[in-house]
Amino acid sequence: MTGFTTDQLDWTPWLAPLTEPELTDAHREALVDAARAASPYFRLLARDPEILHARTKTDKDIFYNTKGGLPRPERELAATATSRRNGCVYCASVHARFAAHYSKRPDDVQRLLDEGVGAPQDGRWQAVIDASVALAATPVEFGAEHIEALRAAGLDDLAISDTIHAAAFFNWANRLMLSLGEPTADR
């Protein structure tokens, strides 16, 4: 296995995904985007279409609904920090690329991957990373001090809620990607 990287990785399932001919209309609706029928990950999750559909719609609103709240690069930062803490190399690679692209701060993202969630960052990124790490803990260690730090960094309540949702969602995504398959070198 590779270390944490922004390289493009593949993901190989450990259980048999549905094959494309096996996908019914209900499965395709659950995939939400037709293009996801090409992904072994989503075709594996399509074995239970209802929860896949709910997962995907939740994911898209948390990350792509940019009406106010936390700017997109920092949502991706929360996803990356959560994945770094939980140990999901594949998830971290995807969202580190997004975080670096949207923030135009590839060096800061690379430091998060290389040195981990304790690497020094500027105040606002530090607050988002610290909140994500506290939310990744079991039991959850997210406390009033994390909310205060996010407020002090300029986040309003919607942005704080977005931080919570982005970090929480990656506690869902990381567990699926880590336990149903593994990252592999891009073909």
Added chain:
Amino acid sequence: MIDVIDHLAGIEPDSPLDHLRDQRPDAREHAQRGFDALLTPDVPGEVSLVERDAVAAFVTGLHRDPRTARFYADRLSELAPDLLDVVRREIAAGSTTGPYGAYPADGPLAVESDDGLRYRAQDPAALGGRLTAAFEHAHLLVFRPREADPKDLRALADAGWSDTAIVTLSQLVAFLSFQIRVVAGLRLLGATQKGTS
């Protein structure tokens, strides 16, 4: 039908948090639909309702948020009262703090390996073979997901879990990991709003 996140986070209609959640309407709606799909499915299919509620009570018990844990324990006690004490003992045996776990010893992340409890079910006879395997897998996913390996899926298969049932079980544990954190975060955000208004 209640919205479970609102219920567990104590979000009242027309409160600031209610309005805040309305600004992410799909996330709100589909977080609830996720609960419905996993905990109250129209067709339970390959994972029984008792298995779903037992795993949910175990996973939320391990997270030690009293209100959330009680909600899922109450669901289990309605459906399978005999299992509640069995599950409580498993929660006590499995309680620890995470995430932790070993990275591959020959890989670049080996220096970050972090050892911790490797839970095994205390009372497999009371749980039965399927739930014993499900609890051991759920504990792995909650605390050391970085260690998951194909052999863990084979252990589930050996206990009678089909590929589709494994997907549902994995989604259940992973979804609860999300729901628990949204609830904890929003509840705290609500408390700090009250404190500053």
